[in-house]
Amino acid sequence: MNLYTLISASVVVVLAIFFSLPLLNPTYWLSLNLKSWLWIPIPSSSLSSSPVIADLVVRNGVIYTSDESLPFADSMAIHNGRILRLGNFSFVQELAADGTEELDLGGKVVVPGFIDSHVHLIYAGLQMARVELHGINKKDEFVRKIKEAVRNAKEGSWILGGGWNNDLWGGELPLASWIDDITPYNPVWLNRMDGHMGLANSVALKLSGISNLTKDPEGGTIVRTVDGEPTGLLIDSAMKLLLPYIPEDTVNERREALVGATNHALMRGVTTVVDFGRYYPGVSAELPWEDFSDVYQWADASKKMMIRVCLFFPMETWLRLHDLIGKMGRAISQWIYLGGVKAFADGSLGSNSALFHEPYADEPHNYGLQVTESEILYNITMASEKSGLQVAIHAIGDRANDLILDIYESVVSTNGMRDRRFRIEHAQHLAPGAAARFGRQGIVASVQDNLYTYKLSHCV
Ligand SMILES: *[C@@H]1O[C@H](CO)[C@@H](O)[C@H](O)[C@H]1NC(C)=O
Ligand SMILES: *[C@@H]1O[C@H](CO)[C@@H](O)[C@H](O)[C@H]1NC(C)=O
């Protein structure tokens, strides 16, 4: 998976000043009904009474304020990471004293930090540590990337990566023999871009006991030479022969992943994310909970949180989340906010499992897959209604979207209209008339515009 699938803010920021928005004009936020984000303590009394001295004055910028009464300002006074005053330089300068730092922006643009509303932060960080083969269009380059990864790897550790696409170098499928001589001591596993096959080197084949004697499992193929020797390529369910041998990500790797992904987000001006965690159909619902305690709470306690996160948890664990909120509140700290629950209605386009009203052109009997029962989706949506949890459901195909719109509509008609922010993640293919229903029912179409670029098989 490419990182940009995960961190999708696409606007270039010249300079993002963090934490600025909520202070600019709290009533503006309230009028947008963004109450849920206002867990940030607002020292509003200090704004009017005893003037605080700025520790930084920024001037000569084009500062976008999100405040209708003063949309742009050229200067800004900051104290302890919070905005004290915006306006012209002389006005802002009133709050400066000895020791106030001054920063001349030379006309650069300043905008509030971006909020990316759909990321998988730790997963993204883990991907960053892996071999990235997206866009590689030469065999030599493919091999060089692996060589580079081996150089940085401990003997015996797995080298993982993916994103390769043999069509980009003329179609020839890769072979273990391409990389065997440069990886004599490390098992290697490299997913194809669509996730339906991968390349193992000979060390990895041996380690997982795949040999010329291994039979193809049902629904899968071990690609072989004319002599019957595995070439290293494993297709579909044959991948299951190898995957259990890949060790789980360690706590340290996951912590480093958070730090890496955070830096990546900050470089792009993203200061807050909604994180849907390392969770998709078929994996354990425990993963996001482990990340919550091992990674997020650790980072918070050790003052390593640099961006704000709003966490969503697997739908089937809603009660656990409900209980946790009862104990700790929604805002665990100024950095971590317990947001809601996430479920899946269907699969993905790249694997022909998104649910449609009409069959796939290349598979006339396949309409896609409903991955969670409607009754479960309905029940959980109703339950969340009672406990005040926000619900987000993944739906790619038009039928999946209609299904979720129906469920949401029935909850709304039973319980009445209110600001509950039901979300449909991706909302990618809509049947005629579906778009208008989002508006009528106040449902958020949580669209990720750049999923197309990176093949949808990994879109979760
Ligand atoms: C600067 O801003 C202050 C406060 O808004 C205003 O009173 C003053 O007239 C402004 N000065 C100039 C030169 O625009
Ligand atoms: C499998 O490989 C082994 C060792 O390379 C060889 O001895 C054996 O004949 C092969 N068996 C088949 C069925 O190809």
Ligand SMILES: *[C@@H]1O[C@H](CO)[C@@H](O)[C@H](O)[C@H]1NC(C)=O
């Ligand atoms: C959904 O909720 C109803 C009413 O509480 C219950 O009878 C039913 O068993 C639930 N269904 C599922 C699949 O959980």
